[in-house]
Amino acid sequence: MKQLEYLKLLNLLKRTLDEYLNWGETEIVKKSIDNIILTEGSVKAFFQKKQSKSILNPKEKIGVLKREIDFCKKCSLGNNRLNTVIDTGFLTTGLMFVGEYPDFDKNHKDESFVDKTEQAEQLLTKIIEAMGYTRKNVYITNIIKCRTMIDPVNTKRKPNYKPSTSFEIGTCKYYLDKQIEIIKPKIIILLGEVVFSDFLYNEESIGKVRGVVKEYKGIKLMPTYHPVVLLKNSRLKKIVWDDMKRVMHYLNTGKI
Ligand code: SF4
Incomplete structure (x- = not known):
């Protein structure tokens, strides 16, 4: 009423x-x-x-969400983090990349993406640029927003690379859902097998599901290989590029 x-x-x-x-x-x-x-x-x-x-705009809504995440202790990762690492990039581009969790170095810089090696990050940047975007005008985030440190007080110590538990993933995915709700991307690129299975609770291998477009809350999902896998097997680069071409086609025409 x-x-x-x-x-x-x-x-x-x-x-x-x-x-x-x-x-x-x-x-x-x-x-x-x-x-x-x-x-x-x-x-x-x-x-x-x-x-x-x-009447809050998406940027303001993300700001409110970030403040909520900064205080979050819903799972044990909240006790061992240095920073929360929530996102990077532009909110209204329509294109969203999702990785698994914040990288150690990025954790220090409070920026998002998601990998153990600088090269993987550079490769992701190259992919984004080849698509005609920059890191600044796509939206990049992770499923997990906190990185577990072995000793969060000593910032020189290495992170704890233990795999995320299903409780941590399930709990933190609440924030990813909120981000998706606010940003309303046209398509989400899921980077790698772990993200695919964390995202859809589906255990199929990435080799089987990459390039197979799925839907989540009415939004298209494009699962593809993680950049770190491309560093190990450069033959997969063409396959990922084929996936990205379909994403670009979808963004341009609405058809996939
Ligand atoms: S990982 Fe996510 S759910 Fe866990 S404490 Fe950090 S923000 Fe909260």
């Missing part, structure tokens, strides 16, 4: 009770009128709050 309809209904009730009052009705009628006036105030406050929430 809309605000106006609520207020009209309350007004009608108030007028009816006013009439009872004119006929000499008692205290209970007066009390009911007071309650209606209070309810009117609450209805107005409720709709004002709702309106102020809905």
Whole structure:
């Protein structure tokens, strides 16, 4: 029901009770009128709050989400992190990349992506540029927002590269869902087998599912090889490029 309809209904009730009052009705009628006036105030406050929430733009909504993540301790990774690492890039490009978790170095710099080697990150940058974008105008994020450190107090110590547990993934994916909800990308590129299986809770190998377009909440998903795999097997680069060409075609034409 809309605000106006609520207020009209309350007004009608108030007028009816006013009439009872004119006929000499008692205290209970007066009390009911007071309650209606209070309810009117609450209805107005409720709709004002709702309106102020809905007028936040995506950047502001992501800002609110980031503050929430910064305080998150929903899983044990929150106790051992240096920083939360949430995203990098532009919010309204339509193109989103999802990796698994923040890299150690990036954890220090508070930027997103997701790999153990600088080369893998450079390769991802090259792929993005070959698609006609830059790292700044696509949106890059991870499923996990905190990186486990062996000793978070000593920043020179190495991160703990233990695989993420299903509890950590399931818990942190709540934030990824929120990001997707706010940004509304046209297509999401899932980088690697771990991300594919974390994302869709599907254990199929990336060799089998790459290039097979899936859907998640009405958004297209393109699973493909992780850049670190391409460093080990350069023959896969062409396959990834074929996947990216389909993504570009989809962004340009809406067809895949
Ligand atoms: S990894 Fe995610 S769920 Fe766990 S503490 Fe960090 S932000 Fe929270």
